[in-house]
């Protein structure tokens with residue numbers, strides 16, 4: 022694969038906020054594969070939070086390492102500005118977020134600080150950095166949650182109607198991005214991505230919570246899965262396909278906003294049907310409702326119309342819904358088998374407790 026060239030003849034440089042998350046880790050792999058030098062912002066934690074980067078992490082003391090991690094936080098503007106000087110990025114992908122919708126009702130102020138004001142801080146840093154003569158392109162991770170109560174199909178022309186502190190914060194971030202594009206002529210693009218999942222999906226999002234739990238039930242490691250609303254419908258795609266769309270959005274001649282979606286929607290109970298069928302289980306014998314997973318205001322029905330992305334970017338999803346569910350089930354069945362082997366050998370396996378969250 023040919024190397025992407027940035028300023029002069031050096032490799033192009035990308036900075037990813039949220040690099041330790043599901044999308045950040047896939048995007049880092051994708052960009053490294055295209056010859057980029059990749060920089061990521063990592064929060065200091067008392068435990069390792071770089072597990073998803075293990076496959077691409079290289080000791081910085083070694084020659085030729087093209088992945089660099091910088092301590093920082095989207096709530097710390099001065100550190101963001103300094104990181105731009107250190108990383109000298111040609112492209113910035115702003116993926117950092119408190120990304121859990123239900124949690125945003127419990128941590129509303131923090132969610133707004135990270136998701137809305139965090140984006141504004143980054144844009145301010147970019148404005149300053151650009152004023153010093155640096156050409157940089159910014160991708161803002163928008164969400165289909167911004168459509169909230171609007172009926173499907175949702176596309177770039179659909180008005181936003183957010184239904185959570187998370188969604189309202191993403192709407193603010195969207196409009197900050199549009200405003201900085203218009204006011205300061207910055208190359209800022211919003212990707213409005215519908216739900217995308219994978220083997221690396223956080224275990225408290227409903228798809229992964231289901232595949233982890235059903236696989237453990239199959240192996241006799243647990244019996245019950247507690248869930249909230251099973252009737253909500255989502256447009257679920259595969260995360261690897263979606264990070265490619267992020268990159269494509271930043272390669273356009275002019276900055277623009279794009280919906281990225283499969284155009285197919287399924288309910289949570291349909292996800293359960295398919296996941297359980299791969300394991301030969303009857304999920305109704307194991308799933309119980311727990312009101313703690315209900316949201317004060319729910320988003321009932323998301324189904325995206327990604328015709329603009331198809332026509333202008335040439336982007337289409339490669340992995341189908343059935344393939345997505347299967348690959349997640351296969352991955353989590355393997356994890357459950359490993360857990361069984363360790364338990365049988367007398368090892369203590371920490372209960373990750375996804376069913377409790």
Ligand code: NAP
Pocket residue numbers: 038039040041042043044045062063064066070093094095096115116117118119120121135162163164165213214215216217218223
């Ligand atoms: P994720 O797995 O929850 O990852 C979020 C990332 O943000 C993690 O790296 C996390 O770091 C980091 N982060 C959280 N708070 C931060 C802070 N204060 N400062 C710096 N970094 C912080 O989310 P994802 O699924 O990869 O999603 C990526 C982005 O796309 C998010 O902005 C999300 O809201 C948005 N989005 C996701 C979807 C989807 O279906 N996945 C759809 C539309 C939009 P830690 O690892 O330290 O927690």
Ligand code: G4F
Pocket residue numbers: 120121122123163164165166214215216217225226227228230247248249250251253254255289314315316319320323378
């Ligand atoms: O998996 P979820 O938590 O994802 P949600 O709320 O759609 O948000 C995800 O996708 C957004 C894109 O639209 C992103 F912006 C956001 O960052 C995140 O990645 O819930 C999906 C549906 C909801 O309707 C929820 O009420 O599943 C329902 N659900 C039912 N039981 C549950 C549960 N969700 C979770 N997390 N846990 C449950 O036990």
